[in-house]
Amino acid sequence: MKSDRILDCIGFFCPMPIIKTNIELRTMKSGEVLEILADDPGFEKDLPAWCKMTGEMFLGMEKEGSIFKGYVRKK
Amino acid sequence: MTIILFSGDLDKAIAAFTLATTAAASGMDVSIFFTYWGLNVLKRTTFTISKSQNFLQKMFNIMSSARLPISKLNMFGLGPWIMKKLMKKTKMAPLEDLMKLAKELGVKYIACTTSCSFFGVTKETLIADVNEFAGASTYLAEAKDSKINLFI
Numbered sequence: 001m002k003s004d005r006i007l008d009c010i011g012f013f014c015p016m017p018i019i020k021t022n023i024e025l026r027t028m029k030s031g032e033v034l035e036i037l038a039d040d041p042g043f044e045k046d047l048p049a050w051c052k053m054t055g056e057m058f059l060g061m062e063k064e065g066s067i068f069k070g071y072v073r074k075k
Numbered sequence: 076m077t078i079i080l081f082s083g084d085l086d087k088a089i090a091a092f093t094l095a096t097t098a099a100a101s102g103m104d105v106s107i108f109f110t111y112w113g114l115n116v117l118k119r120t121t122f123t124i125s126k127s128q129n130f131l132q133k134m135f136n137i138m139s140s141a142r143l144p145i146s147k148l149n150m151f152g153l154g155p156w157i158m159k160k161l162m163k164k165t166k167m168a169p170l171e172d173l174m175k176l177a178k179e180l181g182v183k184y185i186a187c188t189t190s191c192s193f194f195g196v197t198k199e200t201l202i203a204d205v206n207e208f209a210g211a212s213t214y215l216a217e218a219k220d221s222k223i224n225l226f227i
Contacts, residue, residue: 015097022100
């Protein structure tokens, strides 16, 4: 998937990947896509749950080995 | 979201701040009401002993300090030491980082005035991040409008 920016959260545990995602999205423009890399197993469920809560658009989750790639479009 | 942080245990404080920062990063208004042993989390220095305290208050502040124990396997301080070491190794965010983030994300700290008076803890001995010094009504007024309320 194409993204405007990549955020590396590999090695960080909950809640850091979500908080970093929130902080990064604040600096982005509406409609831009953020790709988040994380290896916290909880991230797979946490990112869509967080998007549902905040209204950000969850585009999908890819898995490569133990690394998750989450995609969010800023509202 | 409103949280009552009653406990002064490191592990419980980490759990409280994990939820507080995540809620704040999800657009919720978050308040933490620090009462009883929870005040230890806000202490500026390890020991908060002052001249205005009576003997029993001094004893309490020596035995219950900002050097937070953990709720299980404390082993006279060995437990927290191992926990901090392990957290560093596994890159889990330490309490200091979570508290810094909580402030950046606008989490509100309310210190219980009754607990402060009881322990002889003053505004000057607590960190500057405390937004309000108040009592049960202030907390309840916020909790009434909050969908999530936790007692930790």
